[in-house]
Amino acid sequence: MKVDNGFGRRSDRVWLTKDACNLEDFKALVERSTNRADYPYASEVVSNVLIYDATTVRRAAAAPEIRRELLAEWVEAMTDGPGVVVFRGAFADYAAIDASSEHYWAIIAEQHATKTGGGDHFAKPGANDRIWNALEKLCLRDPETFAAYYGNEIIALVSEAWLGPAYQITSQLNVVNPGGAAQSAHRDYHLGFQTAEAIARYPVHVHRLSPALTLQGAVAHCDMPLDTGPTLYLPYSQTYLPGYLATGRPEFAEYFARRHVQLPLAKGDAAFFNPAVFHGAGTNRSRDVRRMANLLQVSSAYGRAMESVDRLRMSVALYPTLRRLVSQNALSTSETANAVAACAEGYSFPTNLDRDPPIGGLAPQTQQALMMQALAENWEPAAFEKAATAQSSRRLT
Numbered sequence: 001m002k003v004d005n006g007f008g009r010r011s012d013r014v015w016l017t018k019d020a021c022n023l024e025d026f027k028a029l030v031e032r033s034t035n036r037a038d039y040p041y042a043s044e045v046v047s048n049v050l051i052y053d054a055t056t057v058r059r060a061a062a063a064p065e066i067r068r069e070l071l072a073e074w075v076e077a078m079t080d081g082p083g084v085v086v087f088r089g090a091f092a093d094y095a096a097i098d099a100s101s102e103h104y105w106a107i108i109a110e111q112h113a114t115k116t117g118g119g120d121h122f123a124k125p126g127a128n129d130r131i132w133n134a135l136e137k138l139c140l141r142d143p144e145t146f147a148a149y150y151g152n153e154i155i156a157l158v159s160e161a162w163l164g165p166a167y168q169i170t171s172q173l174n175v176v177n178p179g180g181a182a183q184s185a186h187r188d189y190h191l192g193f194q195t196a197e198a199i200a201r202y203p204v205h206v207h208r209l210s211p212a213l214t215l216q217g218a219v220a221h222c223d224m225p226l227d228t229g230p231t232l233y234l235p236y237s238q239t240y241l242p243g244y245l246a247t248g249r250p251e252f253a254e255y256f257a258r259r260h261v262q263l264p265l266a267k268g269d270a271a272f273f274n275p276a277v278f279h280g281a282g283t284n285r286s287r288d289v290r291r292m293a294n295l296l297q298v299s300s301a302y303g304r305a306m307e308s309v310d311r312l313r314m315s316v317a318l319y320p321t322l323r324r325l326v327s328q329n330a331l332s333t334s335e336t337a338n339a340v341a342a343c344a345e346g347y348s349f350p351t352n353l354d355r356d357p358p359i360g361g362l363a364p365q366t367q368q369a370l371m372m373q374a375l376a377e378n379w380e381p382a383a384f385e386k387a388a389t390a391q392s393s394r395r396l397t
Helices: 005-014 023-030 054-059 064-079 093-114 134-141 143-151 153-163 204-213 250-259 310-328 334-344 366-376 382-394
Strands: 044-048 048-054 084-088 126-132 168-176 214-220 231-233 272-273 278-280 292-299
Touching: 005 054, 005 334, 048 054, 054 064, 054 084, 054 093, 054 153, 054 214, 064 084, 064 153, 064 272, 084 153, 093 126, 093 143, 093 168, 126 204, 134 143, 143 168, 153 214, 153 272, 153 292, 204 214, 231 250, 292 366, 310 334, 310 382, 366 382
Parallel strands: 048 084
Antiparallel strands: 044 048, 084 272, 126 168, 168 292, 214 272, 214 292, 231 278
């Protein structure tokens, strides 16, 4: 087949590379100002970020026609606008905040006593206190508080705006202690939790799709003045298409360090943002404030397959045959990998991050990776079954 420059250019349009990331192109997108006139329901613009008064929002959303316009405004704000919206007074009173915080502090104390928990995707272990799957843990400990907390209209409105109905909420409680260092600048789930090598294997339309599958949010469980290190954002950075690859480049990290914005939050405020916005938790420079936020990760209902498949059972059944075929050179390396990909789970999530934390990397080992490791090291079938069963058990709540 003749391969000419036309084919080469097509390949460049479909496959993004970290070497193609250009800081000047990035600057041209992010160095702009947010015009409040473009967002009539916002109460103000602070540091290029849109601020909404939650009381006004609730009142406006009561009218169906205005509700539709309001949700449309947030979609445009998070797509082509600054990418971040903040709601002052998202929780009208603190009862649910305080009651849930009591449970969270108790869980953190239990984790310290039992030396469990910990791990972080973008910060050093031990820099903060993390409660994985705080959503389920709160629901099981105190259903009444859970109902009051997640009955919140602001959370529901912005989640539906970005994801449509039938969204799925998860949450991770995060406490950044005094002296806790800032996270590295990053994008979030899905592609943001992959290595640069893995990200480069996904075609460009997946880079466009990934941000539409998740909404990131944070509810402030205490006052967060700037010295406590509230989240650092770079507005408009979500509009840079190769951004998942750019976050790992030093010139982009340095630019983020110089150009990020930071907004103080009051207890009960909530921030929501496109997961492709460059962001990171800030350094807690306070002497005595343990900065607590409930990190919400809301997922699209469409991020799931049509059928339920028992991939553990399949993998255990297939492994002895693959091992024999590999030993007989009846399957090439690529054919083996293809068979494993059709059988085993190739994604690290969802998992139970208490038992399967992202220590030493952005994500835990996948079932496919375990199976390929076992084949490469010629494990006995019983050894693979034991390891695969243990891995699957760690993923359960």
